[in-house]
Amino acid sequence: MARKKNKVIPLLPLRGLLVFPTTVLHLDVGREKSVQALEKAMVEENLVLLTSQKDVQIDEPELEDVYEMGTIARVKQLLKLPNGTFRVLVEGISRGKVVKWVSEEPCYVVQVEQFVDNEKEDMEFEALRRTMLEYFEQYIKLSKKLSADIYTSVMDIQQAGRMADIIASHLPLKLEEKQRLLEAVDVKERVHQIIQILHNEKEILHLEKRISQRVKQSMERTQKEYYLREQMKAIQKELGEKEGKVGEIDMLREKIEQAGMPEHVKATALKELERYEKVPAASAESGVIRNYLDWLLALPWTKQTEDIHDIHRAEKILNEEHYGLETVKERVLEYLAVQQLTHSLRGPILCLVGPPGVGKTSLARSIAKTLNRNFVRISLGGVRDESEIRGHRRTYVGALPGRIIQGMKKAGTINPVFLLDEIDKMSSDFRGDPSAALLEVLDPEQNHSFSDHYIEEPYDLSKVMFIATANTLATIPRPLLDRMEVITIPSYTEIEKLHIAKEHLLPKQMEAHGLQKRMLHMRDEAMMQVIRYYTREAGVRNLERQLASICRKAAKTIVSEGRKRIVITEKNVSEFLGKPKYHYGQAESEDQVGVATGLAYTAAGGDTLAIEVSIAQGKGKLTLTGQLGDVMKESAQAAFTYIRSKAKQLGIDPEFHEKLDIHIHVPEGAVPKDGPSAGITMATALISALTGKPVSRFVGMTGEITLRGRVLAIGGVKEKVLSAHRAGLKKVILPKENEKDLEDIPEIVKKQLQFVLVSHIDDVLEHALVGGDK
Template identity: 55%
Template sequence: MAENKTLPLLPLRGMMIFPYMMIHLDAGRERSMAALEQAMVEDREIMLTAQLDAEVDEPTRKDLYMVGTVAEIRQLVKMPGGTIRVLVEGQCRAIIRDYRELETYAEVEVEEFPDPVDTSMEMEALTRAVIHQFEEWVRLSKKIPPETLVSVAIMDDAGRLADLIASHLNLKLETRQELLAAIPVHDRLETLYQILTRELEILKLEQKIGNKVRRQMDKIQKDYYLREQIKAIREELGDKDGRTEEIETARSLLKAGDYPDLVRRVVEKELRRLEGMNNMNAETSVIRNYVDCLLDLPWTNASEDNVDLAEAEKILNRDHYGLEKVKDRILDYLAVHKLAQDKTAPILCLVGPPGVGKTSLAASVARATGRKFVRASLGGVRDEAEIRGHRRTYVGAMPGRIIEGIRNAGTCNPVFLLDEVDKLDMDYRGDPSAALLEVLDPAQNRTFSDHYVELPFDLSHVLWIVTANNLGNIPRPLRDRMEIITLSSYTEIEKLEIAKRYLVARQRGQNGLSAKDIRFGAGVLAEMIASYTRESGVRELERIIGRACRKAARRIVEGAEKPIRISKKNLTDFVGKPKFLDTKASRKPQIGVVTGMAWTEVGGTILPTEVAVLKGKGKLILTGQLGDVMQESAQAGLTYIRSQSDRLNLPQDFYEKDDIHIHLPEGAVPKDGPSAGITMATAMVSALTQRKVRSDVAMTGEITLRGTVLPIGGLKEKVLAAYREGMKTIILPKDNEKDIEDIPASVRDKLEFVPVESMDQVLKTALM
């Protein structure tokens, strides 16, 4: 018989409770805690019902299911943080008939529905069917202990049985609420039977999928077992894991090729090791790579040299303008090789500023000699293994750049270019320059040993060409093994010829133009050289020509009439304003200002030197980032002036009352070298005696305390730089007079050279 009660309401989020269930609940909402406290004050009964939406914090009647469970509070504990943990036990189903919102909690009037006892045969049959389905579900799911089945089987209350089974099933909230709302026991059992039947079908489907996956895994294991059996059969037949064909191929190559006996023995040994190894052994791939490397190396395969000197000279002259010394040296080598073919090849070191054709010259040498060309850039290399290779015990080991280059060339006598050898570095992994000693030593490179190959390889037939910008950065032991050939800066005449013969045609082709599309007028290229470039090589000149070609290409695309003509008048429209409007020679003679000359890695340059005399205490001030050598030259120059103060009509104590400030402009650029002694001394004499210095004079040379002028290096580079700056007279040490003949006649004829032995001669020429 249904009864009506008025009870506090506790809404549940994401869950619901069946009758006869005992569960812990945590309440944190204020109205929920107030409802629990009110229930404890009364008869410890409370109405539990689930929310339709668990996200609602303050539910009202429309947010709740109307069927819930009347529960008894068995235990209530207040937890830290202000929440309440309560142990409740469901009593019976109930329907909310009335809902009232009080000040602190919600109160509902409920109608209870206790389960009646039904002993009919239909109910017993339905109960047995549900129990049977549940037992099957427990057997398949294996999620519930067998003890639960015992408690279910002995239960004679059909309603309680249905609720107990429903509480063990992992069902959605809506399905659980559907079972709770089924108040008649008969309807509840039918609904539960349908749910169990559906769950069983899902479990059987999961079991089917699991069996299928297991069968697939069994198949994989079976295939693995069969493959292992095939391996065993192949081993019995002499075919070890399918490697027979690969090993036989290697043996046929070894038999057909011309290999040294030592190489044959090592390859055969490695192949026998490979035959006896399991394919799972990680060393098999190492042996395969090693054998491939040995078979790929051209131990005796040499390309035939082109010994036609006339044809070789024609190729060299066609590819490069000038560079007569290098061409003569190559032709000398070819002549010697024609007479004595078994002699070792030379090791040439081309030293010069960037852009003068060192790298491209090596490629031309390869064409002229008919050899393969290999290039290895050494700039920034700091690991010795880059040269000698890695030990095969390391993971990812490979040959060094030398052996790999020979391997790629396919011949044992290519032209091998080692580019930028002066930019080698070193660290804790070794010194690459030391590893090059064996490569570039004619007495040792017949038996060069790479760490990966571990067999001597003959490098004596390789024509080595090494390039560098600065000879001083090459270690002396390495430099001693090479024949040094210096490539100097290009003169304006040489640049003009190079531009006409090579640069214009190359830039036309790179920018999609033909000779009919663009025309350079008379004097345009010379104007580019004079007003837009002041470099030793021709790279910047080629960039200027390329810029003009790109502008012409754009005009053609926009519909301009062909050909596009570039003249001296419209040159600025194509390449912009000139960078060098006039030379420093156009300035007037000044006091304390002298033009020196210096050599750098990128060629020669002028070194303007300024001196100012100030009242002070005899200090010598040096600015402009001068190195130790230049500072010592300044001190030596000042000592010379002090010793010659009577001849120069200077007061005996001038160095005590005056400060002398020497400055070299472009202070951000470090400067050092032994060739600025007479320059700084001349500038100091000019400033102290108030005599002007000729503006068309450039000078170079070191000074001693007695005024002797010592010889210097790099005269040709320095003179060409001074010539580009418009100088007319060159003061140089007497001992360097023999180097004047190295300067191109086109420049030499336009300059006056004044060889000097002492500072008296320097001052006589430079001071006005």
């Protein structure tokens, strides 16, 4: 930058404006001092210093109110306008800096130091010039405010400083930024500033373009949707239909009015409907609200079936569809009788407990038919999440009501028979305990206002007849069990199985396999053989499978050989089912020492259990094998201790526990066994082994033993007695306290068995040991 000698010229302050060197500009001048400065310039060298005010609001600026660096300009033309102001044409020459103020009246006169660009022709200047020109070209392409002609006029300029000034004059910069460029007297510094400004402006323009495109796309989509909606409205109007969502809202409002909801539920539904009306159809919230309204409308609030209070009809239906099960049938008939007298009764909560295959589920279906109610079933086996019962909150994606509310929707009435199947097979994890959630459902004092997390409004379950099924009570939590009326369904006797197979299972399977009644006949002896030698179960599920197998083979024989009728007798059963799978009558072939027959109760019904005792010379070691549980091991220890305390009276060497090793084994070692009822059986087998007296092969026994030799009551008497009968035993030893349970045993079994009721182990030995006495 070359400096020239100082000049004394008038100063013209500019408001909100800055003039760069080499630019030509029109200015309107109205302030008195500014006019005087122009007139003075016209008289002298036509030169004037143009500087910008720091604050545009000041009318009479002082020295400190204007920037020191300005532009020395030549006044080329001065024209007075009719309103008294002057329009002046000025051309910037070079940068000028105020050195000192010369005078303030009648105009500002200053001494100015002039700066003229002095560029050396080198590669760096050329590189900066080209870079600046390239950036300016890109800026003009992006900007819509500058024409391409400006670039054409700039590209021919060879001086980098002059090019920078012209480009700066065309950029939309703030006054402060322009002033910094004007004060950059070094050309390289000025060009670097221009390149940086152009780079920033270019990035801003890119962002503006992207924003503009997004806005344009959004506007186009909105306009398209608006256009299509208007077309849809026009079409619906022509067809005489109501407008889309308006018609839907009216339809939903009408359904809510007719649904018979309680007032508080109706108010909630109408409130949600108002929200649905305001929410845009494309919103995710719209679908959530609509789904909630659909559930409220789908639930039965007042609709119910009318019970048929005909106790004779009900008894006839139950007897036709189920053989035996007298206790359950009696309970249902009692419920009907009470309802007929009172005309209002809360639905009972029954829990049918029994082994698999005894007809618990089908019995619940028959109860619904008897009462003329809708039937709905949900399986609780494996349920471990509380929300399966209570539902999910609507804030979750894919939320749904719980299984109770879903079942009520499926039932369609407020008084169905609701079956909770496999209630003993629920479990719990970190997601909550579903059995705890069922407490409210199955409590007659609470279920009139059951709360589901999804529905959020109380729902009346008091008219529902809940029936739960379970294989065992052991895994049902006590608080839940307390809310239910437990009815035990025992194992079927052989006679009951024979009736069920003849009247229900065989006709059902014949129909399923396309066999007419005249095509297949099965004699009672053959049916009994199937029950005894091909199945071993408490229920009739496997029996039905065996009958289905017979029907399949019979169908094949009829089709392939052209036979018209097949008769199945006890002699040809094996042709259809193969060799027998089980042995009927498990009584030992002869009386044996150290072997006693116990009676056990399993999940599949009753069973016999042979308990073996072996003794050998040793040091008094007691060994227990056969997958025995803790309680059963304790029973063996109690029996062993009792025998030691009564060794003399029993005729046993008092020192036997120091001289002999004793091994107690229960066969079928792969099957876990537990319970106290094998106590007297183990004691009898031990005494038999130690005394050498055999145990009668026709005697079965069950009972808990104490250290004093007392015999305590046990459970599952009916199942155990039936297993003894099935095994061909003749005498059953039971605790005296279980005498009341003999009422449940069928008469036909009672006639074929001798029952011995005992209260002490001495009585057991008298009847169990061959030649035994007190």
